[in-house]
Amino acid sequence: MKICSLFNRITLSVISAAALIASPVSAHHSTSAFDAESVVLIEGEVTQVRWINPHASFKLSGTAEGGPDGLWTIEMTAPNVLINQGWRRSSITVGDKVTVFANPLHNAIILNDGSQGGLYVGIVLKDSATLGRTDGQGAGSDR
Amino acid sequence: MEKFWPKTAVLVLVSMLVSTTVLAQSAEERREQLSRMIPQHPGQLGALAPENLALERPEPPFDLTGTWFVDLSKGFANFLYGPPYPEFIGQTKLDFEEGQRAQAEGRPYRDAIGQCFPAGIPMIMTRVWPIAMIQLPTAIYMVSNFNNSFRQIFLDDREYTDPDLVIYSYNGESLGHWEGDELVVNSRYVETYNHFIDRGIPISEEFRMQERIRLLEDGEVLEIEHIMTDPNGWEGEWRNTKSWLRVDYTDIGEVECLPDLNDNLPSTQAGQAGLSR
Numbered sequence: 001m002k003i004c005s006l007f008n009r010i011t012l013s014v015i016s017a018a019a020l021i022a023s024p025v026s027a028h029h030s031t032s033a034f035d036a037e038s039v040v041l042i043e044g045e046v047t048q049v050r051w052i053n054p055h056a057s058f059k060l061s062g063t064a065e066g067g068p069d070g071l072w073t074i075e076m077t078a079p080n081v082l083i084n085q086g087w088r089r090s091s092i093t094v095g096d097k098v099t100v101f102a103n104p105l106h107n108a109i110i111l112n113d114g115s116q117g118g119l120y121v122g123i124v125l126k127d128s129a130t131l132g133r134t135d136g137q138g139a140g141s142d143r
Numbered sequence: 144m145e146k147f148w149p150k151t152a153v154l155v156l157v158s159m160l161v162s163t164t165v166l167a168q169s170a171e172e173r174r175e176q177l178s179r180m181i182p183q184h185p186g187q188l189g190a191l192a193p194e195n196l197a198l199e200r201p202e203p204p205f206d207l208t209g210t211w212f213v214d215l216s217k218g219f220a221n222f223l224y225g226p227p228y229p230e231f232i233g234q235t236k237l238d239f240e241e242g243q244r245a246q247a248e249g250r251p252y253r254d255a256i257g258q259c260f261p262a263g264i265p266m267i268m269t270r271v272w273p274i275a276m277i278q279l280p281t282a283i284y285m286v287s288n289f290n291n292s293f294r295q296i297f298l299d300d301r302e303y304t305d306p307d308l309v310i311y312s313y314n315g316e317s318l319g320h321w322e323g324d325e326l327v328v329n330s331r332y333v334e335t336y337n338h339f340i341d342r343g344i345p346i347s348e349e350f351r352m353q354e355r356i357r358l359l360e361d362g363e364v365l366e367i368e369h370i371m372t373d374p375n376g377w378e379g380e381w382r383n384t385k386s387w388l389r390v391d392y393t394d395i396g397e398v399e400c401l402p403d404l405n406d407n408l409p410s411t412q413a414g415q416a417g418l419s420r
Binding site: 030031032033034035048050052053054055057059073075078080105106107109111112113116117118119 | 245246249250251252254257272289290342396397398399400401404405406407408409410412413414
């Protein structure tokens with residue numbers, strides 16, 4: 001993202017600082033497994049969506065910038081919190097082409113299904129609408 | 144055909160006799176028949192028994208009935224019960240230090256809740272989910288939205304269950320009584336298996352928790368001072384005061400920790416270190 005003015009630069013810094021202050025410590029379980037300092041960009045096709053408490057999640061298969069290509073499992077917070085952020089049950093469905101921003105695991109363990117793991121930060125939906133942070137920065141929230 | 148009818152008639156008669164016998168059993172007799180399957184506490188009425196509810200008792204100073212959300216407005220880390228921490232001893236001290244190191248290194252440690260173990264007291268009280276509370280004269284029922292964890296506090300002057308008969312649980316057995324404008328709740332018999340406070344701090348079977356509960360700001364704020372002791376884990380009392388905000392514009396929903404939940408949650412697969420197996 002190209003920042004054109006000093007104002008924007010300052011605004012972004014303030015937002016980033018606020019996001020860091022508010023970043024998750026732990027909710028239902030610790031999110032310390034994720035590297036809140038880095039964001040992976042994954043472009044791919046949604047292969048599974050779980051819209052259920054206590055955690056929503058989805059999987060997508062595609063190419064990644066800042067991480068390995070292939071299948072990714074994206075952990076999210078609870079749907080009742082995501083709804084407050086603009087998410088809906090129908091926001092993504094299997095087969096959608098999306099771009100996802102996620103904090104990767106510190107230790108890139110291979111998950112049970114062979115996927116990489118990430119914590120949801122933001123997404124560009126198939127209709128180009130965005131949810132969450134899509135500027136390549138920020139820490140995902142597990143609450 | 145001639146031989147068929149007498150046999151059929153006998154069968155019908157026997158069936159009718161059996162049915163009549165079963166139907167003739169009173170509710171009391173049927174309860175007795177099932178008694179081995181129903182938990183018993185002789186001499187103590189259930190908290191929902193109409194006779195127990197109807198007993199004359201002093202008017203309680205407040206009613207907790209409502210939906211509450213832990214007040215984390217001063218910082219998300221307030222869901223933790225320290226710092227300050229007590230002086231940990233023995234293995235608990237080592238475990239605490241390991242938890243602190245893991246946190247500093249951004250490494251999960253004893254993420255039991257992430258593995259679907261119940262949060263248990265005190266942590267269930269500060270999950271980032273609403274808690275529904277219903278207060279009756281004989282008991283307070285709490286259901287956390289988080290995994291619908293159930294907690295009950297008996298107010299009917301009962302004694303603790305016999306230690307040889309009690310079944311330990313993650314929220315323990317809680318008995319409450321009123322002291323002035325406070326509700327004082329004492330809990331014991333708390334399950335210890337993969338039950339941790341904050342970041343991996345274990346408890347022993349000698350863990351006890353007292354909660355001193357007050358209602359403030361015209362009933363909008365619930366305050367609980369927690370006083371926790373465990374002679375196997377720390378010196379003296381571990382004290383911490385938390386607040387909850389009334390959020391009666393919402394309801395709690397259904398939440399379960401499913402067997403395959405962790406297949407979809409990378410952090411939980413990475414967070415198993417230090418659990419007992």
